Amino acid sequence: MNEQPRHANLLCIAFGACLLMSAMLIEAPALANTAGILDTTPLATVDGRQIYEHVCRGCHMPDAGGAVGAGRYPALAKDPTLVSRQFMALTILMGRRNMPAFGARHAIAFGGPPAVLSEAQIASVINYVRSHFGNHYKDQITAAEVGALDRSIP
């Protein structure tokens, strides 16, 4: 039994697991209750605000304040970890714990196609969040940078 307190290693563990996982990820097995005739239209907009409102807001909340219950959703408002646009991009690409992955190579399909955000959409929503909700980061991320980060994931 490992006596290390778990939370000390949490970030490394989560990230290590994600890195390993993404290399092997294949499409989820088709469960009986999937797809059928459902007509799913992927989000077309590249407007950061709209992406936030259709995808992120469900957990991170309208004011990006996060939420607390038996567990919590982290606030993105005034969030110091957003200082790293790359950290944010990798989290969106690969997912984290119960947050699904949104990168085309990593997203899991269930009951229809996976919810995939393009590199341009990911860049756009990052730039939106990092310049709203009390965040005032001046630097921006580009779609090309998101793409390069994605390719760095084995």
Added chain:
Amino acid sequence: MMDESGTSISRRRLLSMIGRAAGSTAMYQAMHSLGFAAESSFRDPVQLSAAPKGASVLVLGAGIAGLVAAYELRNAGYRVQVLEYNARAGGRNWTLRGGDRYTELGGETQECRFDPGLYINPGPWRLPYHHRGMLSYCKRLGVALEPFMQINYNAYLHSHKAFGGKPQRLRTVKADYQGHVAELLSKATRSQALDADVTAEDREILLDSLRMWGALDQNYRFAKGSDSSERRGFDRDPGGGLSARPAFSEPVSLSDLLHSGLWAALQFGDAYDFQTTMFQPVGGMGQVGQAFARELGPLIRFNAKIVEIRQDDKGVVAAFEDVAAGSSRQTLRADWCVCTIPLSILGQIPMNVGAPMAQAIAAVPYCTGLKVGLQFKRRFWEEDEQIYGGVTYTDLPIGQISYPSSRYFDSGKGVLLGAYIWDMINSMDFSSMSPADRVSKAVEYGSQIHPQYRQEFEHGVAVAWHRAPFAMGCFGLWTDATRAQHYDNLCAFDGRIVLAGEHASYLPAWQEGAVTSALDAIGRLHQRALAAGAAA
């Protein structure tokens, strides 16, 4: 189980010597290799042999897995304590009725205003006939079951892009699809196209079976007439007296049918998990959790939010806060811990387990599913459309509409499942809306199938599982790759802690996964406790 006859006494003594000399792990290994510690499988009823005197277990979470574990361990004589975040038992096993209030993450509170006797199950809602564990506990705990209508030939398949948006009865789509395929296959058979695969003798049998399966006429055609109408229904049903003569209905063309895409929804009732007969508890799925809660009584402590789980080589301590009283941190200690907290939440709780289990916990994202329940002034689906239970499938974002499998012909109000959204794209979009917007969207989409919605709708409730404070997700989304890498590590004991729940099963989202994972976990726990008890 221990064999009390023959040589078992001396073996037991031998085992206890191993335990004293080499510790409980070595003793467990010895028991295992001597065949004492067989893997658990579902037995009806489950019977663990007597617990070691004074042995205690802490069960975290009073969902189905935690309740099953607590119930069986208590029956075996363990001292059991259950900690539950909610003020009720059941977890995702849950029924919303009139008068219930539900506050989701983000702080919005919905008040369910359904009439007495009407309800919606935001979580699980149906029990396949082969989920023997769930059915067995319902029977043992006195939870009455009634048939759940999964398949209704008179419910609809609907595509807003096909047949002018007009919903089609499942009956006609199924009959026409089967009829056209049978006709094509019989054509190929009779033109010798299949002779390489079918012997002359088999050919005749195959043709007979195709005619029967597809409701073909004497000439192996699927055409308007009595054969096809006996499957797809009539334009005017046969009756008695002078108005007796039936009017046959016209099959839809093969091309229209193929292009409609509706054939893709025909397989639902054929899947093992959805085959007839299915069941539901009378009065709502939440009856199961409530029945367990009555059985366990004061063993469950509600409103307990787990904030830390810590083990050493003697036992496990859970630290928790009482969210109702707002009290400060308290702790409970036991020899063992069965932890059923969803991975979505467990991943955030400090817990000293090794890297394999910790990585497994972090590797499973959660489905974003959600449901909407809608109350209407009358049961128009029965009165106007002769739909009694079952499910309509649609290509609209609501996914499906399900009609209640109870209180048929009631002249009062009724509640529909107005949206059951599984797919990631639509469910995230709906989860991002306020509860009121989810309800009004469900009404807007549903009225494309049932125009009566506009007149008859009263009010509704919407539960988005990622916003449920006690679950933070619908169920664990495994892939073949994550299972290969992490599943066994998730289920294996780490010291004195074992996990259970649908996430620790090959039945994701099904309560039977929670039941069987709990039974598997406590079976292994029991063997370890016996080994440790004998070693003490």
